Amino acid sequence: MKPRDSESPVPPAARKDLTVKQRRAESRAVKVAALKKKQAAEKRNRLIGIVTGIVAAVGVLALIIAVVVTNGTPKVSPDAIEINGLQNYPDTIAGHVEGAVEYAQSPPAGGEHAAAWLNCGIYTEPVPNENAVHALEHGAVWVTYNPDQVTGDDLKALQDSVPSTYSVLSPMPDLQSPVTISAWANQVELDGVDDPRLQDFVDKFWQAGDSPEPGASCSGGVDAPGRIA
Amino acid sequence: MAQVIAAVLAAVLLLIAGIFLGRLVFPVAPSTPSTTSAEAGFARDMQVHHQQAIEMSTIIREKSDNEEIRTLAYDIATSQGQQAGQMFGWLTMWNLAQASAEPSMTWMMQPTLDGTPSDMGSASMSAMTMLGMATFEQMQTLKASTDGADAMFLELMIAHHAGGVEMAQALLERSTNEVVTSLANKMVLTQKSEITYMNELLSAI
Numbered sequence: 399m400k401p402r403d404s405e406s407p408v409p410p411a412a413r414k415d416l417t418v419k420q421r422r423a424e425s426r427a428v429k430v431a432a433l434k435k436k437q438a439a440e441k442r443n444r445l446i447g448i449v450t451g452i453v454a455a456v457g458v459l460a461l462i463i464a465v466v467v468t469n470g471t472p473k474v475s476p477d478a479i480e481i482n483g484l485q486n487y488p489d490t491i492a493g494h495v496e497g498a499v500e501y502a503q504s505p506p507a508g509g510e511h512a513a514a515w516l517n518c519g520i521y522t523e524p525v526p527n528e529n530a531v532h533a534l535e536h537g538a539v540w541v542t543y544n545p546d547q548v549t550g551d552d553l554k555a556l557q558d559s560v561p562s563t564y565s566v567l568s569p570m571p572d573l574q575s576p577v578t579i580s581a582w583a584n585q586v587e588l589d590g591v592d593d594p595r596l597q598d599f600v601d602k603f604w605q606a607g608d609s610p611e612p613g614a615s616c617s618g619g620v621d622a623p624g625r626i627a
Numbered sequence: 628m629a630q631v632i633a634a635v636l637a638a639v640l641l642l643i644a645g646i647f648l649g650r651l652v653f654p655v656a657p658s659t660p661s662t663t664s665a666e667a668g669f670a671r672d673m674q675v676h677h678q679q680a681i682e683m684s685t686i687i688r689e690k691s692d693n694e695e696i697r698t699l700a701y702d703i704a705t706s707q708g709q710q711a712g713q714m715f716g717w718l719t720m721w722n723l724a725q726a727s728a729e730p731s732m733t734w735m736m737q738p739t740l741d742g743t744p745s746d747m748g749s750a751s752m753s754a755m756t757m758l759g760m761a762t763f764e765q766m767q768t769l770k771a772s773t774d775g776a777d778a779m780f781l782e783l784m785i786a787h788h789a790g791g792v793e794m795a796q797a798l799l800e801r802s803t804n805e806v807v808t809s810l811a812n813k814m815v816l817t818q819k820s821e822i823t824y825m826n827e828l829l830s831a832i
Contacts, residue, residue: 454640455640461644461647462647464651465647465651492816492817492820493820493823493824513698515702536706611817614705614706615701615705615706618701619698
C-alpha cells in the first residue's frame, strides 16, 4: 500500500515526529516553489506576448507598405504631360474647302483643308498644306524640318524617331526652327532631332488631344511627290 | 490594466491589418454605366447607325466615278468603322451585352440631366426613320441605281448625318461620362461639317 504523502521530504516513518517549526518550514517551501513556478510562467507568457506583438506589428507595417506601393505608382495620363514652349490654338476651325488656304501659323496646325487627306508617311519634298492639315484632323502628327539644318545622319535619326503610322514627316524650307512638330491645334518648336519634347508631344497628342477625328484613316487618301515611306 | 491596454492595441492592429488586407485583395473599381443607361443605349444604337453609313459609303465607292464622292465615302467608312469599334469596346469594358434588352432608342426617352422630359414623342413613331436611317427599299434603290447614284447617296447621307447629330446631342443632354461625351461631341462637329460639304457637292452635280 502506497503511503499517502509520498512527496514529503521526511520519510513517512518519521512524520509524526516533525515539530511545528519543521512543518511550517515545509509549507513555506511549497509556497515558495509554487510562487517561483508562477513567476517563471508569467515571465514566459510576457515574452511570448512581446514577440507576438512585434511579429504582428511588423506584419501590419508590411501590409501597409504593400498597399501604398501597389497604389502609389503614378499612372501618367496624357493630360498631365507638360511640354515647355507648347503652343495651343483653341480657335482652330475645320471644314472642307477647295483651293489654297491662308493658315494662321506656319507650319499650319489645323484649319480648313482639302477634301483629300495626305497619306501619312515620310516625304523628301514639301507637301501641300491643305492636304496635310486634313491628316492632322484624322489624329496624325506632322513633323516638319528645315532641310538646310537637318541633313545626313540627323535626318536619318529623325526619320527613325517618328511614329510609323499617323505621322507625316516633310521638309519645310525657311522653317524657323530645325524641327517643329504639330498636331491639330497644338505645336511646339524643337531644338533639334534629339529634343526629348518630340516624344512627349507624341505621347500627349498622337491620335488624341484636340483632333476632331482620331481614328479616321491616314491611308487611302493622296500621296505627294517625294514619298519614300 | 496593462492587459486591457494590450488587448485594445491588439484589436486596433487587427483592424488596421484587416483594412489593408481587404484593399489589397478587393480593389475598389469605379462604377460603370448600367445596361439601361443613356451611355449604353447610345453605344449600341450608334453602332447600328454607323454600320448603315459604312454600307452606303461602300456601295457608292464601288459605283461612282466622282472622285470627291469616292474619297468622302472612304473617309466616312473608315472613320465611322473605327468609332463603332470604340463603342463596342466600351460595352465590353462595362461588362454589358452588345445586345439591348430594350427596343432601340428607348434611352432617348429618358429625361435629360436637367430634368426636361424627352421630346421624342410617342413610342409608336418610327424612331429609325426619324433618326435619318435609310429604309430597306431606299438601300435597294441605291444599290440598283446608275446615273442617279451620286445624288441619291448624298441626299441619303445628309439625312443620315442629321439623324446622327440628333442622337449624339441626345446623349450629350443625358450624360456626364467624359469618354462618351468626348466622342459624341466630335461626332456632332464632324458630321455637321460633312453635311455642309455634302450640300456643296450636291449643288455641283
